[in-house]
Amino acid sequence: MVEVLVTGGAGFIGSNFVRHALASRPDWRVTTLDKLTYAGRRENLHDVMDNPRHEFVHGDIADAGVSHPLVERSTFVVHFAAETHVDRSILAAGDFIRTDVEGTFVLLEAARRAGNLQRFVQISTDEVYGSVPTGASRETDELKPRNPYAASKAGADRLAYSYWATYGLPVIVTRASNNYGPYQFPEKVIPLFVTNAIDDIPVPLYGDGRNVRDWLHVDDHCRAIDLLIDKATDGEVYNIGGGNDVMNVDLTHRILKELGKPTSLIEPVADRPGHDRRYCLDTTKLRGLGWAPQVPFEDGLRQTVDWYRRNDWWWRPIKENDPAFKAYYKAQYDTRG
Numbered sequence: 001m002v003e004v005l006v007t008g009g010a011g012f013i014g015s016n017f018v019r020h021a022l023a024s025r026p027d028w029r030v031t032t033l034d035k036l037t038y039a040g041r042r043e044n045l046h047d048v049m050d051n052p053r054h055e056f057v058h059g060d061i062a063d064a065g066v067s068h069p070l071v072e073r074s075t076f077v078v079h080f081a082a083e084t085h086v087d088r089s090i091l092a093a094g095d096f097i098r099t100d101v102e103g104t105f106v107l108l109e110a111a112r113r114a115g116n117l118q119r120f121v122q123i124s125t126d127e128v129y130g131s132v133p134t135g136a137s138r139e140t141d142e143l144k145p146r147n148p149y150a151a152s153k154a155g156a157d158r159l160a161y162s163y164w165a166t167y168g169l170p171v172i173v174t175r176a177s178n179n180y181g182p183y184q185f186p187e188k189v190i191p192l193f194v195t196n197a198i199d200d201i202p203v204p205l206y207g208d209g210r211n212v213r214d215w216l217h218v219d220d221h222c223r224a225i226d227l228l229i230d231k232a233t234d235g236e237v238y239n240i241g242g243g244n245d246v247m248n249v250d251l252t253h254r255i256l257k258e259l260g261k262p263t264s265l266i267e268p269v270a271d272r273p274g275h276d277r278r279y280c281l282d283t284t285k286l287r288g289l290g291w292a293p294q295v296p297f298e299d300g301l302r303q304t305v306d307w308y309r310r311n312d313w314w315w316r317p318i319k320e321n322d323p324a325f326k327a328y329y330k331a332q333y334d335t336r337g
């Protein structure tokens with residue numbers, strides 16, 4: 001069996017990747033290492049917790065006592081674990097530095113010492129390029145992160161690269177655009193707006209609503225990582241983008257239309273400080289390896305809206321019963337007007 005360590009496997013993309021890996025790679029034994037922060041939930045892995053090829057370990061990547069032995073026994077590490085929400089990083093950046101930068105350092109050190117790893121996949125983000133007014137970011141472009149989350153990810157991105165350049169560790173870096181799909185924590189725009197609208201709660205649209213994000217279905221992201229584990233070249237960076245550039249206001253209209261809700265639910269609120277206007281990725285390099293997104297945005301959005309509609313067992317406990325989420329929502333939105 002091939003031992004694969006997935007950090008952050010109880011989060012949104014990680015849990016989709018664990019599910020994908022167990023289904024598509026019968027020779028893999030997958031270990032999920034996750035701290036179970038507010039964003040990590042056992043429920044995200046409910047259908048694979050008893051899978052004999054899956055082990056769940058509750059722990060912090062930055063705790064070498066936990067993470068080193070897991071890295072040592074692994075052939076591949078797919079490193080998703082991170083603090084991931086831009087708005088939270090603006091409220092308080094400390095956890096972002098601790099997990100995204102220092103936590104990544106602990107894993108890289110473990111990999112360097114173990115010396116037997118065949119691939120370390122550093123999951124980075126298109127946010128490291130900063131706002132892109134025109135054109136599309138290429139892997140060789142300068143990094144210009146503009147918020148604490150993006151900066152912490154840029155630090156980790158380059159730290160991982162340095163372990164390839166300096167120590168020859170078989171690192172690759174992936175930079176994906178905005179993901180959407182099932183099990184995304186309802187603080188991010190699509191699940192927040194869908195679940196608010198289901199309950200006729202206003203959807204808080206930042207600024208003029210004309211910021212652009214490139215939407216990537218999480219299944220297409222998982223397929224890209226799977227392919228890169230086999231086909232990537234060590235030390236290289238790969239953009240992963242869905243090619244669906246959509247303005248937030250248009251996205252909001254589509255969500256409301258899908259749910260049959262009125263546009264009067266749209267509540268313009270104060271903008272996110274330092275709000276990046278536009279992201280857009282050039283994915284020529286990845287496409288050259290044989291990947292292309294398979295989920296058309298129209299279909300993916302419809303299926304995603306439908307998933308949240310059918311699975312309120314998953315999100316209602318967070319939005320209705322979790323005092324931490326309520327406190328976050330208040331801190332984030334009460335001051336926005």
Ligand code: NAD
Pocket residue numbers: 007008009010011012013014033034035036037038039040041059060061062079080081082083084085099103123124125126153175176177178179180184185
């Ligand atoms: P998420 O917030 O849903 O999940 C993050 C997971 O990491 C959670 O399960 C959390 O418990 C875990 N975690 C946090 N700190 C940890 C620690 N110290 N030790 C162990 N586990 C810890 O995030 P996501 O949206 O699934 O993003 C996953 C990765 O993909 C992140 O690295 C993120 O930067 C990157 N990414 C996300 C997107 C997106 O649109 N969501 C796009 C590009 C890249």
Ligand code: DAU
Pocket residue numbers: 084085086087125126127176177178179187188189190192204205206207211212213248272279
């Ligand atoms: O681009 C990749 C990044 O995408 C990932 O690296 C991050 O982990 C992920 O969180 C996501 O970051 P964004 O900031 O783009 O995602 P978010 O869902 O927070 O916001 C998407 C857009 O929607 C952004 O332009 C801000 C806007 N927005 C967001 C929220 C939460 C609103 O207008 N209102 C909101 O309430």
